[in-house]
Amino acid sequence: MGFDYDLLVRNGLVHYYAEGKFLSPTRKVFYESFVTDVVTWTTMIDRTCSDEAMKLFGSMLVSDVEPNEVTMIAVLYAYSNKGNAGVGKTIHEHVQKKNVNCSLNLLNALLDMYVKWGCLTTAKETFDNMKVRDVFSWTSMVNGYAKLGDLLAARKFFNDMPERNFIVCALSACGQLGCMDLGQWIHQHYLNRRRIQPSMILGNVLMDMYAKYGRINSATELFGEMPKRNLVSWNTMIARYAGNAKQALTLFKEMKTMGLKPNDITFVAVLSACNHGGLVSQDIEHFESMARDYDVDPKKEHYVCVTELLERVGRLEKLIS
Structure with a gap:
């Protein structure tokens, strides 16, 4: 019908295929596009594996399309999983040079990247320069120092968290950031030792965290100990048993x-x-x-x-x- 030349339609197709993880048609639509914009490139970078994402970003930089804040967040998360500190700093410099809007989400992505690579000095500089921080920012720093073995610094960051009483937020951040060790530490050393009885919401978050990283037995144990369960509790367990x-x-x-x-x-x-x-x-x-x-x-x-x-x-x- 001729709509395949419409950029909006092609972007919709790329997004649709990428969301459904149909990578072959996603690539086909992308590479057959005569015209692309920042939405096209960002969708591809965000929905492909780390190696391909890095290659796409390199191609994007030599194209006539400028990355935006959303693009940079996708790139940083790709590089944080597979990349090197030198390239990561180059990306950071690109953000500064191009005056890309440094939202909290973008700064958290930078922080996460430096922490995963063990660049705690740079991570702390980024953290100190942040005008606004959330539970993800604090959790990243706690996790970074804990992995480095500097438990005193990790404990200080944890104690200094303005929202540290909202343990649900911290554990949720652990699950999303892949900080399994830190999440388990909070559970064992903060909740269990203080004999804090997890609420239903806290129990759900703990259960989801353990199940997400393959600790099905721990999740099942928590599920069995919950005095009350809601739909989220059941959904979490059913989803984590999808392979069974x-x-x-x-x-x-x-x-x-x-x-x-x-x-x-x-x-x-x-x-x-x-x-x-x-x-x-x-x-x-x-x-x-x-x-x-x-x-x-x-x-x-x-x-x-x-x-x-x-x-x-x-x-x-x-x-x-």
Whole structure:
């Protein structure tokens, strides 16, 4: 219909394929684009692996498209996982030279990069120059000094945190920043030793942190000890058992017997479990029950789960029909 030449449409396609992790069509649309803008480049950098992201950023710099703040955040997180301190400092200098808007999120990305590489001196300089800090900023510094073995400095940063009483924020940051050791330290040395009984929200955050990094037994133990559970508690456990379809579906059944109504997040976890287990009939049944029994409208994530499984077993026409 001729819309493939419209930049807005092509950006929408790149974003759609990238969100669904369909990397081949994502690259095809991107490399066939005659015109690109900062949105096109940023989407590609943000949704590809570290190596490819770094190459794309290099290509972007020699193009006529200027990176913006969102681009730089995506680049920094890519470099923080795989890169070197020299390149990272060059990126920092580029941000300063081009007067890129240094939002809190961008500064936190810089901080995270330096901490992961053990450049604590530069990290502290960045931290000290920040006019505004949040729990991610403080948690990054605590984690950096703890990994370095300087527990006195780590404890001082932890004690100086203006929001340190909001342990939920700190543990959530640990989960998102990959600070498993620090999160476990807070749990054991701050909560357990002080005999602080985790609230339901705190229990959910702890459980999610452990499960996210493969500590399923620890997560399950916390889940079993919780005097009260809400939908988030059940969703967390079902999602983390996605690789074990039988266990995930057993939890889903138990959740419903407790009178809790599943939501769209629950069904993403359930359908993912069926996908991993190759349970075609159950996958279709749960998908059809969403709107029929629970008034939950299927979203892109649900269609992706079902489509992948049906395509794998050669029954894609079932979904179309």
